[in-house]
Amino acid sequence: MDGDSTRELLKNIDAYVADLYAPADEALTAALRESERAGLPQINVSASEGKLLQMLVEISGSRRALEIGTLGGYSAIHFARALPDDGRLISLELEERHAEVARRNIERAGLSERVEIRVGDARDALAGLVENGEGPFDLIFIDADKEGYPEYLDWSMRLSRPGTLILGDNAIRGGSVMDPDDPSSRAMREFNEKLAKDPRLSALVLPLIRDRIDGLAIARVLEP
Template sequence: MGERWQAVDNYIAAKLLGADDALATTLANNAEQGLPPIDVSAAQGKMLFLLAQMAGAKRILEIGTLGGYSTIWLARALPDGGELVTLELEDHHAKVAHQNLERAGVSDKVDIRVGPAAGSLAAMTGEEPFDFVFIDADKQSNALYVAEAIRLGRSGAMIIVDNVVREGGVLEADSDDERIIGTRALFDMLAADPRLDATAIQTVGAKKWDGFVLARVL
């Protein structure tokens, strides 16, 4: 079944996305530099692009840069004068991302901040509010990241959290996997926080069986 999921993603990409040298070069460079192949799929990247455009996003916050593949998609959605702040723990990843953003021609719109995301977020005070937030970092901290996204986002801001189904692992209440524990804590937080209106969608495809949270700040 997994091969068929991949084949359908390939079909979608061929029909609706087409070839993209900058994105292909980004993935190739990430592999050459030893980054893990955990980027969003091409179809998911285009979804992020469209959602950010539909939200009218002028300021975007991304938590988890990796090699900048999703960053490029989001930066392309910004209008002239727009800004994307992306947070990355690993200095090596941030350097690779900078190379990729430069090649893609969007580095002037992107501010990469390196260090633990919790600290980077806590230091963000007095900035203009964000319109759109994409969270794809350590799953253990997802509830914290969403709380910070609410603090830093405007009313009506859109929040996307990736990898929230984990091939059904989210159902495992007795799991000792910190990523599943963190994901379940995220769902508890979403269910209890009156500042958000949220849902979650399961997905299958190149990234296997997973899903994402879509939330709106009230």
């Protein structure tokens, strides 16, 4: 099977799973449409991965979640929907323009009371969370600049408790992490290795299908 045929098969499999288990609804469709209209990069999680993230919140019983990288709020909607009525998601976003779009999308979904978006450099925001004693979080999702992942993991550990789930998107990057030749892939390889070798974590990378193979890193904190 040639490359084009493989990509087409992957897209068809992803569409089959999404149509069956994660059909779009009005709020999610509007969030994608609004993000595209605003010129945001089309790098949000897939519908199937969004459903997986939502299920992980539900399965873990998380009440306090932290997201590093908001973009248009598509994944934040999935997280917030799974939180209890008194649950809270703090989402960190570098770009004010992205945050504005996300806030509109989250408000349209009726979830503004559960989500707080903080704008600025994630490293500064994470340091502030630690300094202000705002941890621990039950679940932390990393989906921001790839070169920052190793450092974001270090901060996440400081904001965790035993049982916290730490998730990292784009852990496979089409296989480039196996033989990285660019800074982003090298950083993701380092991130994966830190997860695998840290005795305080029990971790695995779950391969995911979109138009290429990617993956979601899932780690359970044993000891912060």
